[in-house]
Amino acid sequence: MNTSCATCHHPLAGTGDGLALSVGEGGGGLGVTRDTGTGNDTIHDRVPRNAPHLFNLGAKQFITMFHDGRVTANPAHPSGFDSPDGDNLLSGLDHSLAVQAMFPPTSATEMAGQAGENSVADAAAAGDVVEVWRLLTSRVIAIPEYRDLIIQAYPDISENNIDTDATFVHIANAIGAFEATAFRADNSPYDRYLRGEIQFSQSQRMGYKIFTGYGNCSSCHSGLLQTDYDFHALGIPQIGTGKGDGINGLDDFGREQVTGDSADRYRFRTPTLRNVALTGLWGHNGAYDTLEAMVNHHLNPVDSLNNYDFSQARLAYNIDLSPLDSIVYNDQDSRTALAGAIEISPVQLSPEDVRFFLIF
Ligand code: HEC
Ligand code: HEC
Incomplete structure (x- = not known):
């Protein structure tokens, strides 16, 4: 995996990427100079839509994410949200913004890459999103700085249970909280x-x-x-x-x-x-x-x-x-x-x- 959220939502490009259509995993460079990659890494498809900006999405009113609204709050659903993953969506997500953060890593064109390239890409290609989230969580908690931050941020997580109980929900809630704070813009x-x-x-x-x-x-x-x-x-x-x-x-x-x-x-x-x-x-x-x-x-x-x-x-x-x-x-x-x-x-x-x- 060589693509971060900021590859397509870069603070220096108004939290977008300056391209009509984003270039995900496999591409090279950033912003308007980003290319579609070389050799075996070359992208197989474009991301179909424009990377939207991330300003003010933490506002309470913003319960619907994506250009087609495929993530939205729905109290009637056990997870609290409608999303493309339906019943596979883990519970405990605090806002549609956190729900959204569950998806880019499961998408071949955005972050996961193509089957055969790595274990995350294989799980994504097999449609096993729960496995994608599990693999990524274990990668994140293996990094000492992130491990400490997760323990500090969540009362239900400690050094004793982080390896068994931390899930991608903790990571997505943190990403959502970051976006809501960093990209709040209400001083126009x-x-x-x-x-x-x-x-x-x-x-x-x-x-x-x-x-x-x-x-x-x-x-x-x-x-x-x-x-x-x-x-x-x-x-x-x-x-x-x-x-x-x-x-x-x-x-x-x-x-x-x-x-x-x-x-x-x-x-x-x-x-x-x-x-x-x-x-x-x-x-x-x-x-x-x-x-x-x-x-x-x-x-x-x-x-x-x-x-x-x-x-x-x-x-x-x-x-x-x-x-x-x-x-x-x-x-x-x-x-x-x-x-x-x-x-x-x-x-x-x-x-x-x-x-x-x-x-x-
Ligand atoms: C390869 C480019 C790419 C990467 C990487 C990427 N995004 Fe996006 N993002 C997009 C595109 C394109 C859309 C719009 C997709 C759609 O609406 O169908 C989007 C939509 C969103 C939205 C919804 C905004 C709205 O107004 O509804 C949020 C929030 C977001 N991304 C955050 C993230 C986060 C967090 C990550 C990392 C976990 C991430 N993105 C990684 C391209 C990307
Ligand atoms: C019928 C509802 C409607 C009306 C009326 C309307 N808009 Fe829009 N506007 C939209 C929708 C829906 C989109 C997104 C369309 C798309 O991307 O396919 C949009 C997109 C935009 C965008 C692009 C935003 C972006 O981030 O890409 C701008 C700017 C905009 N509208 C300004 C205006 C202005 C100025 C007016 C009045 C002259 C106006 N709109 C009237 C519904 C409307």
Whole structure:
């Protein structure tokens, strides 16, 4: 394993990686210079979606993780959460953020690597997530510094029982607690305005008015964190190698992957807009390389989809994967279906109006 959480969520890249689609285990380098690896280590597939930023995800309101919401709090489930691992999910996780941290190490494309490369990759390839977590826990508690920190952090763990009782839940809760603290960002001009500490400048006031008024942005980007925590189809151009849907398995049906309901096809979670100027690339697959292009997409989504300039897709070159990246986009039927699912109405805003939004 040679990939850390920070490979894709790097503090110097706004807690993302600066790429449209992340390159996981096997890749080399960091940020925009990351490549798809060499020799036997070369990646077998791209990560299908953009690495989102990690700001403010520890907020109580944030009970749903991932662009398609496949991790969410559900008190009716014995573990307290719905997740792709269903009943295999261990209990004792304290927040959806901790639940999320259980998953990257079980994914071949993100952290585990390919079968045959190591024992964790083998367990992941066999679908035995419980074994992945067990193997990783024993690696972590074999490192004296981590061993001591776990004992200090958890009253139920001591030197006597750490080898039998520590689980990946302890590690995931610690990662979640770290993310919630380190990436809390609530000191923007917007926060300070809400706390009555400052007045908006004239242009900020203008942006706020458009955002909550005729721009109609806050009908979805609502509340303190600018999200309704719901899912909508915006028709962001499909780039990359997809999530196994549609033509050659290269499309990504978004929320439908979780609910199995075709009415949810192409829907993705409304993202929070905190620090949005710093957290490019934009859209669930990073298709847009400027914030303006992303906002403009909302204003006239069908036009923007049909006139997408593929050269902005920041994808690490790979001789096998690169030819696949634009297949769905260039397939007329797939694109028509995507355009047909769009749920957002065009809005008339001038380029000046768009610039006013940078208050979050
Ligand atoms: C290879 C790149 C990669 C690595 C390594 C990686 N992530 Fe991610 N992360 C992603 C991508 C891509 C997504 C979005 C996936 C999706 O929504 O389908 C994501 C999603 C998330 C989310 C959900 C954010 C949200 O807004 O819903 C969190 C939290 C997160 N990662 C934390 C972590 C942690 C903690 C680790 C290490 C244990 C980690 N990531 C390792 C790429 C990566
Ligand atoms: C119908 C609900 C809806 C409305 C109205 C809406 N958005 Fe969005 N917005 C979304 C969804 C859903 C996404 C994620 C789409 C995706 O990635 O597929 C998104 C993504 C974004 C992003 C990209 C964030 C990121 O981190 O990648 C920005 C910026 C944004 N919206 C700004 C705006 C602005 C400004 C307005 C008003 C002009 C607006 N939105 C109106 C639902 C909406």
